[in-house]
Amino acid sequence: MHSVAIVGAGLAGLACAKTLAAHGVSARLLDKGRAAGGRMATRRVELDGRSFDFDHGAQFLTARGSLFRATLEATHAKPWPDEARRVGVPRMSAIPRALAQGLDLTVAREIVALLGEPGAWRVRHAPAAAVQRGHVSAGSVAEDGPFDAVVLAMPAPQAAKLLSDPAPHLAAVLEQVVMAPCWTLMAAFPSRLALPDTMRMAGGPIGWAARDSSKPGRNAEHECWVVQAGPDWSRTHLELAAPEAAARLLEAFAALAGGDVPQPVHAAAHRWRYALVETPLGAPCLWDPALSLGAAGDWCIAPRAEAAVDSGAAMAALLAGAPGTAGG
Ligand SMILES: Cc1cc2nc3c(=O)[nH]c(=O)nc-3n(C[C@H](O)[C@H](O)[C@H](O)COP(=O)(O)OP(=O)(O)OC[C@H]3O[C@@H](n4cnc5c(N)ncnc54)[C@H](O)[C@@H]3O)c2cc1C
Known part of the structure; x- marks a missing residue:
């Protein structure tokens, strides 16, 4: 070869x-x-002279074997949200x-x-x-x-x-x-939300939500969230236009937060047609x-x-x- x-x-x-x-x-x-x-992947959004970063693909990495452990070591990945998980710094x-x-x-x-x-x-x-x-x-x-x-x-x-x-x-x-899709909302808020940094859910539209700006090396003054729809919701709504998917996921996220969510300064959705393998x-x-x-x-x-x-x-x-x- x-x-x-x-x-x-x-x-x-x-x-x-x-x-x-x-x-x-x-x-x-x-x-x-x-x-x-x-x-x-990381999506960068420029708004009024400020840059907002969202890790809109993989959220955190775990290593079970020596090859991936060495890869994370060599690329200076840092722990988040606990010692067992790693993220890229300053972005995935x-x-x-x-x-x-x-x-x-x-x-x-x-x-x-x-x-x-x-x-x-x-x-x-x-x-x-x-x-x-x-x-x-x-x-x-x-x-x-x-x-x-x-x-x-x-x-x-x-x-x-x-x-x-x-x-x-x-x-x-x-x-x-068989690979499952994943609609992902990227939203930045003008003030800190009274929510934990990470939330995993089952049964509703949202499967995972995380304060992306709480990861190491990010601008902690920016309240950036990544909200992933679950596979069932993503499949059912696969052909939605991205602005419509963003609006619906924002609504679901606000409901999750008890309705107490200010108007975001930025909200957009990304469709991963092939996100995670099921078979x-x-x-x-x-x-x-x-x-x-x-x-x-x-x-x-x-x-x-x-x-x-x-x-x-x-x-x-x-x-x-x-x-x-x-x-x-
Ligand atoms: C929303 C989401 C959340 C996730 N969360 C996690 C997590 O928390 N932890 C975890 O461990 N994993 C997570 N994953 C999975 C992880 O991201 C993947 O396992 C990994 O990145 C897959 O790498 P890959 O090289 O196999 O494929 P990919 O990363 O998909 O790479 C394929 C590449 O091929 C290119 N390509 C495709 N077709 C063509 C073409 N015709 N011509 C040229 N280029 C082409 C694409 O541009 C892409 O760069 C997540 C994935 C998604 C989408």
């Missing part, structure tokens, strides 16, 4: 690239986002940004097709913003390659779409994976040695950031031919 393309620079893609580098294999990372990180996205240092990463390009054949794969990509708008000019489309192997390090349904042509049997396996693959990664195509991500193992790192590292070990590794 001499050249590998990794599509997706979330934790799985980054762990894959770093592990490959440790085995002396160079990898080219491509991501449609503005930076590395994927669901380890600091962790993937630190991991991306020194890697060959291209951002803001969406991979739209996998072309070629084993040993000579090419990835076709276009500006992510244009793909999202549905207006891709022929001149903005480009291809990279040839690559010996391609790894898709993205949510299973997105990987299935890209594999449906070159590897329909892999796409069929990925279609068995995982049940193997560390998916790899077809005959095609040299694979897929990795948290969805292989469990709905946790650690699973993404473990999956990416397992994929890399397979690619590098390390002994004692197994894929799906």
